[in-house]
Amino acid sequence: MFRYVLLDSSQHPRFHEKLERRQVLYRSLFEGHAEEALPDIAPLLIDATIDCEAMQTVIDETTRIGKLKPCVSMLESTLPLDRLAEHFTQFHLVETSNGRSMLMRWYDTRILPIWLDILTDAQRNFFTHPIAQWTSIDRVGTEQEHTSSKLGAETPIAGHTPLQLDERQVEQLFAAAEPDLLLYELRKTLSKQIDSIPHRVLYPFVHAHWQMARQHGLLDRNDQVQFLGLALYTSGHFVDHPIVTNWLARAPQAHKQDPDTWLNSLPDEVLSTGAPLWENRIDHEHELHHAKRSALP
Template identity: 40%
Template sequence: MGLLAWEQACAERGHGGYLLLDGAQAEGSHLALQAMRVPYASLFEGKREEVLPEIAPLLVALSGLDMQRRERLVSWILPLAFSVPCLSWYESPLPLPALAAHLRNFHQVGLSDGQAMMMRWYDTRILPIWLQALDPEQARLFTGSMLSISYIDRFGEAKTIHRGDQSGPPSAPLPLDQPLVTLDDRQFGLLVDAGDLDALVNHLKFVIPDETRKVGPRTLLDFVATYQREAMGAGLDDLDRQSQYVLLALYTSGAGVAHDAVRALMQDPPATLDAYAEALQALPGEVWEAGPPLWERAHAV
């Protein structure tokens, strides 16, 4: 990973190196950091969620630690990052309190209907979509005080998604519950779709655990994403009917949903789960035999 070398390079440039740990993916991490005597700031501080310290996003100062604590911190946090999508890291000239205050301004986002919602942008499955969804001015506002942003993705790969030659000022403090960024419907849709994909994949892993374990994680994600988009394009806007459609695709490597009988059904799919499931079961047997299950294809393992 090279986090220690990265931190040293930050220090040589006169900047701080910070780790951001999503506590919702690693509950109770604040207690481990306290035991290691590692400085951190909760991004829930001053928010309504500060009563939930065990799942708070924690901004951790890697810079400024003695070598023993630095090595202990990295050796503890990396196994977490490779097991669940929970770790990103940032280079910034700001001290820990100032960077944490800046990041707290993105705790909530406004929506086009005047409502606001909590934004878990630090979930590393969402982080790259978050940066893609922001318009140029919003992105400059978010990244202004940071020279780099990197993270470990769901497949255990380290990626850098932002680099800057110079940093700008941090955003100013906001009143409680006043969002700094408002998302339009397109931006909101991108972020919702990212969350829906994970929800569907997790549901399928629960329904057919043995089968999905035989499919490579990246292959499974890409396959489910493709057929979820097809389902949504046909008007299946709920997770339950989407899962039924994707299950047919999984059991036939996609050939089943390409059958004329399924294409006809998807022209006007039943609106309820029961009716849709019954319609799928009433399809000709050749639909379910149109192709081998995805997990039986040699390249999927």
């Protein structure tokens, strides 16, 4: 059995230079593709099979990186380095139902769980059949084991590359990325405040309020950003203001104003319903529970 570390170096650039200095074997999963000329940000498959001081240093460093950024997995495989890298490079691109090609960053550990979930049994079997064990470090720094039920069988069904994803699969992938895109937009004006919130609190909070926004007909990203801004500025308690409570009680089609007009017409007193999440150090878990409860239809 061979052991590997898989690092998405787009979140820790030029890591391949450290590997070369330490004479650690690795392969870029960009090899054979147009992005091959970008080794600084390539996904790196690092051979961790040989137990030595240099390898332990790499394992310790990549584990530390993975605790901070969602970019590290640990694998056990039946394939040696070159053959496993060749296998994984098949999934660099996927085809959508309209015939377009899409770069698939499945090695980003924010994407990996939903990627494994949306694949059909045959596709998952084709993707994972060389893998005996797969553990990733998720967005909040917790190790997540992808159990055997999510991995392939010993004998894979013949696959087709690039994988072809149907419309539903593509929608699920994009939906899973939406909370991160909203956080990106929010950081443009609230970067310091948002970065002071523990990520184990921030992401579930944003995800719960994003779901709430969608349930109530706020489908435009700008509207969702405004809605999430209210949530962050009040630790989610803006939903307790009578104007907001009444609005949320109606079916989306019953609203007399479009979401943007309604959001911009809210009185300043809505912001006084609670303290900003970044100032609320007392009970983050309570605020998350409050968000989830408020999101219920």
